[in-house]
Amino acid sequence: MDKITRFTSRTVVLPQSDIDTDQIVPARFLTTTTRKGLGQALFADWRYDSAGQPRPDFALNQPAAAGCGILVAGHNFGCGSSREHAPWALLDYGIGAVISTGIADIFRNNSLKNGLVPVIVDADTHGWLLAHPGVEVTVDVDARSIRLPDGRTAEFPLDGFSRYCLLNGVDQLGYLLQQSEAITRFEKARAWQP
């Protein structure tokens, strides 16, 4: 995983509430056995019509969206299935952070493990971002905040461990493997065996 301290990018806005992981990557793309190339499947049923042509009215298909690395979405983003293909697809497409007022637990966990920054902001900041697509926003993992073009900042929750992992590109499996003695001790000492 790459180290992330802070980055600045323009936003693309999808104002719908409750965007679920079936929209982010429809199930028929889950038959893959690797994570590569999933960016093509990102929002497939919203991006393409039944003939496979891009729908011009969809935000990601508009010229202004090219190169945008931050997704601003409606309330409660990422609910539904546990498919890690969702953050994989967003990252593969070039999205590095998702901003909403609420982000579903499993999606949030999956994002943090892959270096996609889940940003939960207050309703005012969120409302402003929804109303101003395409602005440049800085996502600052170090400071746990985002900065808007007028200099305003908004904090977002990020526990110390997840912040440390993002800043240092730490892969959490390495950390868990270091606990193997404690795990063995636990297995031997427990009152019952599963």
Add this chain to the structure above:
Amino acid sequence: MTARSLFEKVWDDHQVVAETADTPAVLYIDLHLIHEVTTPEAFNVLKSRGLPVRRPDLTLATLDHSTPTLPIRSLADLDALVGAPAAKQIRVMLDNCREAGIRMLDFDSGQRGIVHVIGPELGITQPGKTIVCGDSHTSTHGAFGALAFGIGTTEVGHVLATQCLLQRKPKTLAINVNGRLARGVGAKDIILAIIGRIGVGGGTGHVIEYRGETISALSMEQRMTICNMSIEGGARAGMIAPDDTTIGYLAGRPLAPSGAAWDQAVRRWRALPADPGARYDREVSLDVAKLAPMITFGTNPGMVIPIDGAVPADTGDASFRKSLQYMGVEAGKPMLGRPVDVVFIGSCTNSRLSDLREAASLLQGRKVSGSVKVMIVPGSQTVKQQAEAEGLDRVFTAAGAEWRESGCSMCLGMNGDTVARGQLCVSTSNRNFEGRQGIGARTVLASPLTAAAAAVTGRISDPRELLAR
């Protein structure tokens, strides 16, 4: 000692390393269920780092998601039935499990089925265990008083390699359900009503504990239906305290403890229910005495109404309008009487024997209406055998429904079973998201009884009327 909830007891019992302000807890996992879709990349990571599977004996594998529901004679049939990529995924899964020494309930085992159906029916889902799977409906197993939740593929790799997960302690939400259910109203209606009440993000960050006299009176299969859909309310896990019903269900199951080990286990399980005075971060109460059968009208499970109610009025909200437009329904109008194209009875929510019996009670001696396509898919091969032993399959086929091999089937469009664009499907599954059952498919979530009523009438119908006839 302070009074602890069911969740807190299970959590405390599995902390290898306690959480601190700076670091999450290291939580031990007693049972890791795996299936073909969310594991290949996890095995790739282990292989690339030269890591073995730490506890293949605590891992159980099956095939369900991309698996066909038509009979296969040999693995060579797979490509034709589900397509080359899904067939490859299944083969990769079989190879990975063989190499790692993981028990695989495959096509030949006779015990294959939806991962959340087979854990309980084999008796390996037990009170007080921590259970995870790369699937969000792992919450189902919480019906036994286990702490069970869905994880992503990276975490599947963590559990394969270390049998542990890094976790922050979630908050607790008690949902108290009281009142006696009316005839024709069941567990699916309760959980749909709960999700309608708390919203699809209402349980985010929480583990739900379902409590109250209504819950205590439910069978294990009904409790599983409730816990299954906890994730649809945003909660990763839903739990119900173990009691005589739980213990009675597990007794004699193939992978449940036996002899002296059984007695010890039962003593341990009896200590799991919340202590008097245990505290929850939030509480919600629901009286279900007047509850009607519930159905969804929109594109998430929180968009739900009583079957005899009307779609809510237009609030002007863009997401709401988009959802209604996708579904082809109108604000302020009833759902009752709308023509139905497909009926699906199955999925980890409602594919167990009691669900099939309910559906059969309405289909017995009746015919599927005109052009409605009705698919009934048992949750496991074991359920299939039991249903056939009772003659349920003949009730279904005589009515004109299709009876299939077990699997996820039409719950998600990735195994060949799909709903066509624009068609309306009354489904006993758990997600009515856009495109969930196929591109452009319209899903109405309902109980097995409501689904069976739609099959018979060809329209969205109140099952209470058919039951009264």
